[in-house]
Structures are given as C-alpha cells and as structure tokens.
Amino acid sequence: MEHVPFIAVEGPIGAGKTTLASMLADLLKFPVIKEIVEENPFIDKFYQNMDDWSFQLEMFFLCNRYKQLKDTVSEFFDKGKPVISDYHIYKNLIFSDRTLKGTEREKYREIFHVLTDDLPKPNVIFYIRADLDTLLKRIAKRGRSFEEDIDQNYLQQLIEDYDAAMASLAIREPATRIITIDGNTVDFVENREHFEEIASHIKELMV
Numbered sequence: 001m002e003h004v005p006f007i008a009v010e011g012p013i014g015a016g017k018t019t020l021a022s023m024l025a026d027l028l029k030f031p032v033i034k035e036i037v038e039e040n041p042f043i044d045k046f047y048q049n050m051d052d053w054s055f056q057l058e059m060f061f062l063c064n065r066y067k068q069l070k071d072t073v074s075e076f077f078d079k080g081k082p083v084i085s086d087y088h089i090y091k092n093l094i095f096s097d098r099t100l101k102g103t104e105r106e107k108y109r110e111i112f113h114v115l116t117d118d119l120p121k122p123n124v125i126f127y128i129r130a131d132l133d134t135l136l137k138r139i140a141k142r143g144r145s146f147e148e149d150i151d152q153n154y155l156q157q158l159i160e161d162y163d164a165a166m167a168s169l170a171i172r173e174p175a176t177r178i179i180t181i182d183g184n185t186v187d188f189v190e191n192r193e194h195f196e197e198i199a200s201h202i203k204e205l206m207v
C-alpha cells in the first residue's frame with residue numbers, strides 16, 4: 001500500500017459493515033471510526049415519512065461524517081496512523097440520490113462536493129454485497145425499532161444503487177482497491193476461515 005492504510009467497509013443497510021470493521025480493527029489493532037446512529041434526531045421521523053424528512057436526515061449524516069473525517073485527519077492520518085471506517089463518505093450520495101429530488105438534490109450535491117472533495121479517500125474498500133433476504137434477516141436480528149417496518153422496495157433499490165455506485169467508483173477512483181465480499185455466502189462472524197481470508201487482503205497490501 002503506497003499510503004497509510006485507510007480501509008472502509010461498505011454495503012447496504014444491515015450488510016455487516018460495523019461488525020466487519022470492528023473485527024478487522026481488533027485483529028489488526030487499527031483504530032476504528034464508526035457511524036454514530038443512536039443520537040440521530042431525524043432517523044425515526046425519516047423512516048416514518050421519507051418525503052418530509054429526507055433533506056434534514058441527509059444533511060445531518062453529511063455534517064456528522066464531514067466532522068468525523070476531518071477529526072480523523074488530524075488525529076490519525078497526519079500522524080501516519082492507519083484507520084478502518086464502517087463507511088465511505090460517498091455513501092451520502094448513494095442515499096441522497098435515492099431519497100432527494102429536484103432542487104434539494106442539486107443543493108445537497110453542491111454542498112457534498114464543497115465539504116468532501118478535499119477529504120482523504122480510502123485506499124481499500126471492502127464492499128459487502130447481500131440480497132434482500134439476507135439484509136432483512138440481519139436487520140430483524142439487530143432489532144432497531146426505527147427499522148422495524150423498513151420498506152422492502154427502498155432496501156432493494158439501495159442494493160442496486162450500491163452495485164452501480166461501486167462500479168462507478170472503480171472507474172472514477174482507480175487507485176481505490178475495491179474487494180467485494182458475497183455477504184450471502186461468506187460468513188465472517190461464524191466462520192473464522194472466512195474472516196481470515198478477508199483480513200489476509202489487508203496483510204498482503206501492507207507487505
């Protein structure tokens with residue numbers, strides 16, 4: 001790896017990003033940057049009424065991630081320390097393109113670019129792909145109240161949006177290595193060999 005390792009785990013809702021990012025961080029003794037979910041004041045309202053609350057929610061996620069990544073730069077990257085994160089900043093555009101329309105989408109995009117274009121981008125992304133059944137099972141297992149009645153069409157659209165976004169990212173940012181994990185068949189939680197196979201990619205890149 002040419003630069004200090006900056007590894008992001010990505011995938012649609014419930015794919016296992018936080019779980020995998022935490023496991024890799026434990027194994028490699030890297031600091032982990034995790035999304036703050038519980039203190040989000042708009043998430044309940046958003047899932048009850050997406051049309052009314054999407055702009056507030058997307059802006060909240062964007063501002064939080066911007067602040068978190070800016071702090072990560074001074075705390076870790078500037079000191080040459082590696083980091084694992086359970087998201088890539090690009091996910092803001094994946095979600096906002098799905099939830100926002102018209103001028104709000106345009107305004108959001110502009111703000112996104114102003115805030116994030118100069119932030120460091122991960123050099124490796126583990127992209128966990130999983131189908132609707134797998135995601136629904138994991139979301140149910142986790143049992144967050146605001147996701148109880150999650151719209152299956154929304155989830156299916158996000159699965160497809162993620163596939164398209166990762167393909168587009170691979171073209172626009174060729175320096176970023178994207179490692180795709182089949183989340184339906186690879187079980188890094190229960191199967192130690194599966195986990196070690198994933199971790200071996202990072203170890204290889206660090207040699």
Ligand SMILES: Nc1ncnc2c1ncn2[C@@H]1O[C@H](COP(=O)(O)OP(=O)(O)OP(=O)(O)O)[C@@H](O)[C@H]1O
Binds near residue numbers: 011015020138
């Ligand atoms: N490979 C796996 N096998 C079985 N259960 C898993 C696996 N990966 C994650 N889980 C479980 O699925 C649930 C969702 O995982 P996790 O919270 O890591 O997903 P996430 O992608 O970070 O979600 P979100 O998009 O909401 O941030 C958790 O209960 C976790 O324990």
Ligand SMILES: Nc1nc(=O)c2ncn([C@H]3C[C@H](O)[C@@H](CO)O3)c2[nH]1
Binds near residue numbers: 035037
């Ligand atoms: N609309 C929207 N935009 C985002 O940037 C975003 N990031 C995460 N989420 C949702 C997924 C989980 O329910 C929950 C925790 O990840 O929040 C988002 N929703």
